[in-house]
Amino acid sequence: MPKEFTRSHRIADQIQRELAQLVQTGLKDPRIGMVTINDVRVSRDMGYADVYITLLTAEELNEHSEDIKLTLEVLNKAAGFLRNELGRSLQIRMIPHLRFYFDKTVGEGRRMSDLITKARLKDKGEG
Helix, strand or coil: CCCCHHHHHHHHHHHHHHHHHHHHHHHCCCCCCEEEEEEEEEEECCCEEEEEEEEECCCCCEEEECHHHHHHHHHHCCCCHHHHEEEEEECCCCCCCCEECCCCCHHHHHHHHHHHHHHHHHHHCCC
16 A cells, blocks of 8 residues: 655645745746755644755756855845745645755765766776
8 A cells, every 4th residue: 555645744745846936936036046846844833944055057966066155145134035935825724834955866866876877887887
């Protein structure tokens, strides 16, 4: 029997969809580039929502990159506005406080893919 989604998972999915649209259309700050919202995790008491983002850029970014630091700073300052806008679109009584973080999993996935590719090429060369 498949595992059912909890209320916090359903709310996290709704928040992710709404935030993706709000960040692209609602925020007019030019310092924010092409932000992708990868994941939202809502606490059990619905008090906080941790939002994990990445930026679509040509270069490899990590949590120490200036672009990431600036984007996270802008998003965390706009969290009150975004929370207010979520309150208008979501049909829930309490909107969680938003906290934005850089999602390292995309970079780690690229790094692992590169390692696998290198290992396969090395195996073909020796075979």
